Amino acid sequence: xxxxxxxxxxxxxxxxxxxxxxxxxxxxxxxxxxxxxxxxxxxxxxxxxxxxxxxxxxxxxxxxxxxxxxxxxxxxxxxxxxxxxxxxxxxxxxxxxxxxxxxxxxxxxxxxxxxxxxxxxxxxxxxxxxxxxxxxxxxxxxxxxxxxxxxxxxxxxxxxxxxxxxxxxxxxxxxxxxxxxxxxxxxxxxxxxxxxxxxxxxxxxxxxxxxxxxxxxxxxxxxxxxxxxxxxxxxxxxxxxxxx
Numbered sequence: 001x002x003x004x005x006x007x008x009x010x011x012x013x014x015x016x017x018x019x020x021x022x023x024x025x026x027x028x029x030x031x032x033x034x035x036x037x038x039x040x041x042x043x044x045x046x047x048x049x050x051x052x053x054x055x056x057x058x059x060x061x062x063x064x065x066x067x068x069x070x071x072x073x074x075x076x077x078x079x080x081x082x083x084x085x086x087x088x089x090x091x092x093x094x095x096x097x098x099x100x101x102x103x104x105x106x107x108x109x110x111x112x113x114x115x116x117x118x119x120x121x122x123x124x125x126x127x128x129x130x131x132x133x134x135x136x137x138x139x140x141x142x143x144x145x146x147x148x149x150x151x152x153x154x155x156x157x158x159x160x161x162x163x164x165x166x167x168x169x170x171x172x173x174x175x176x177x178x179x180x181x182x183x184x185x186x187x188x189x190x191x192x193x194x195x196x197x198x199x200x201x202x203x204x205x206x207x208x209x210x211x212x213x214x215x216x217x218x219x220x221x222x223x224x225x226x227x228x229x230x231x232x233x234x235x236x237x238x239x240x241x242x243x244x
Contacts, residue, residue: 052089069162071096114151126154134165159189166190176204
């Protein structure tokens, strides 16, 4: 499939989640989002107020990550962090699920935690639940999706980009089949090229998270993905690896 830039850009969360990010980079992120008409900028909580000020009056939302990147904090902490982000100007929240609880079969904890975040942000603020699919079996992915939907999540999301793997077409298709047409599916983690972006959309994603948004909409995103923090030799095709 081929998607026009004007249709693709509003499906992208332009992302900068590196811990070493500085204000000038957040400013550039927001400038690019405005220029290209991305759906949102996705940032850590410390940058929410700056991004909200820079994007005030525009159609570009501020999305804040919560419980990021491990998802191993308490439900109370995640709910507080999400509410604080919204108070600072976030219009969307991406929260990392408690992966350990999901794998252990503690669905009540997972559901209660997501519900606490949904309630903390209030009506009108979409919550995207990050499953970190590379750590889960297909059965666990399906269970996580169902718990997220039951708790009021607006989206399920594949990955943080900081885990052992990113989005795959197979996972996106599984998530879409599980949640149906009325819940969003966000593909994130390792999406570097226009071809990858279009493949994720064809598989069922209606939102993408990537830090190479500009290159993708310009058709120039051709870097080969690499897992964060793991040194690897040059790719066989000679293209450099980049962090997810």
